[in-house]
Amino acid sequence: MGKKAKRYWRLGPVKDLGIDLGTANTIVYVKGKGVVLKEPSVVAISLNTNSILAVGSEAKDMLGRTPANIAAIRPLKEGAIADFETTRRMLKYFIEKTLGKNLWLKPRVIISVPFGTTQVEKRAVIEAAHQGGAKEVFLVEEPLAAAIGAGLPVEEPVGHMIVNIGGGTTEIAVISLGGIVRGVSVRSGGDALNRSIIDYLRKNFRMEIGERTAENIKIQIGYATSPKSEIKMEVRGINLRNSLPMALELTGEEITEAMQEPLTNMLTGIKKIYENTPAQLASDIIDTGITLTGGGALLKNIDKLIAQEMNLPVTIAEDPIDCVALGTGKIISQMKTLTRLALYHV
Ligand SMILES: Nc1ncnc2c1ncn2[C@@H]1O[C@H](COP(=O)(O)OP(=O)(O)OP(=O)(O)O)[C@@H](O)[C@H]1O
Numbered sequence: 001m002g003k004k005a006k007r008y009w010r011l012g013p014v015k016d017l018g019i020d021l022g023t024a025n026t027i028v029y030v031k032g033k034g035v036v037l038k039e040p041s042v043v044a045i046s047l048n049t050n051s052i053l054a055v056g057s058e059a060k061d062m063l064g065r066t067p068a069n070i071a072a073i074r075p076l077k078e079g080a081i082a083d084f085e086t087t088r089r090m091l092k093y094f095i096e097k098t099l100g101k102n103l104w105l106k107p108r109v110i111i112s113v114p115f116g117t118t119q120v121e122k123r124a125v126i127e128a129a130h131q132g133g134a135k136e137v138f139l140v141e142e143p144l145a146a147a148i149g150a151g152l153p154v155e156e157p158v159g160h161m162i163v164n165i166g167g168g169t170t171e172i173a174v175i176s177l178g179g180i181v182r183g184v185s186v187r188s189g190g191d192a193l194n195r196s197i198i199d200y201l202r203k204n205f206r207m208e209i210g211e212r213t214a215e216n217i218k219i220q221i222g223y224a225t226s227p228k229s230e231i232k233m234e235v236r237g238i239n240l241r242n243s244l245p246m247a248l249e250l251t252g253e254e255i256t257e258a259m260q261e262p263l264t265n266m267l268t269g270i271k272k273i274y275e276n277t278p279a280q281l282a283s284d285i286i287d288t289g290i291t292l293t294g295g296g297a298l299l300k301n302i303d304k305l306i307a308q309e310m311n312l313p314v315t316i317a318e319d320p321i322d323c324v325a326l327g328t329g330k331i332i333s334q335m336k337t338l339t340r341l342a343l344y345h346v
């Protein structure tokens with residue numbers, strides 16, 4: 001057997017991929033290998049030549065720091081594809097990075113899309129994946145993939161509630177028998193929390209900070225509720241009164257206050273969905289509780305806040321950021337056994 005043939009044999013004729021195409025991060029799962037790629041969903045493009053300069057973390061570092069001839073773009077906004085062409089190029093780049101430039105190796109791909117993605121948007125994602133090199137494309141709604149990745153028995157006739165707090169959106173869904181019974185996508189996720197911190201500093205201290213700084217503040221001293229009184233952080237920014245640098249010491253309490261509005265939006269969404277859940281499933285959820293996934297599940301005390309407000313048990317999934325990608329991976333690996341699962345395929 002020649003070298004090439006051997007390699008072909010080892011890889012098998014198709015490689016199956018699961019992709020969590022997120023507003024903040026894209027995560028790729030390869031069947032048999034697990035998560036192989038996790039990069040920010042950012043692309044840097046040269047405006048002179050229209051060529052790609054960087055994708056992923058390298059491009060993320062360029063956000064807000066580009067000269068006139070470079071654009072650093074986040075092609076997905078609020079969970080939806082805002083820039084189709086850049087999304088296509090990004091998907092192509094990530095698929096190639098995962099599998100190598102193997103023209104004959106056309107993968108079968110399953111991609112998660114936000115709950116409530118329209119038919120037109122679904123077609124756009126499928127087209128982007130085809131143009132990115134996929135042979136066959138399946139779509140799964142993100143909360144369903146998140147629930148599977150979190151290890152919930154989604155195909156059973158039992159209600160489970162999943163709250164996936166991503167960058168762009170928070171998706172809330174009640175799942176039973178492999179499908180979403182009630183769901184909503186709220187446009188308040190991790191990005192909205194960052195923005196609320198930016199607004200708070202502008203309003204209260206006339207200080208301007210960038211998105212990256214806001215995210216750092218949130219991760220380091222942000223508590224959804226009951227912040228520790230001793231927690232503090234020094235933050236640098238620009239004084240809006242005179243455009244000069246300034247520094248402030250912020251407390252955890254201030255950040256909790258700053259994040260009130262987006263947190264309330266999330267809670268309102270959860271309450272609405274629960275209220276509209278059929279009685280039998282709603283009573284299942286008293287036992288099965290709410291499972292949190294997505295990067296926002298790492299916000300300190302978010303589980304405590306939701307448990308307090310809903311009076312339901314709340315669990316943070318293991319590896320919450322990876323849940324959606326793990327779910328797409330499980331689906332692609334067990335496609336034959338997951339017969340009840342609601343997938344989209346054209
Ligand atoms: N330790 C942390 N504390 C609070 N927030 C965090 C933490 N780590 C990550 N995040 C936030 O999680 C968000 C990203 O989550 P995730 O990767 O699940 O989003 P996404 O899947 O790309 O977005 P979407 O699902 O909306 O398309 C970001 O807003 C990030 O700031």
Ligand SMILES: [Mg+2]
Pocket residue numbers: 020021022023142166167294324
């Ligand atoms: Mg997500």
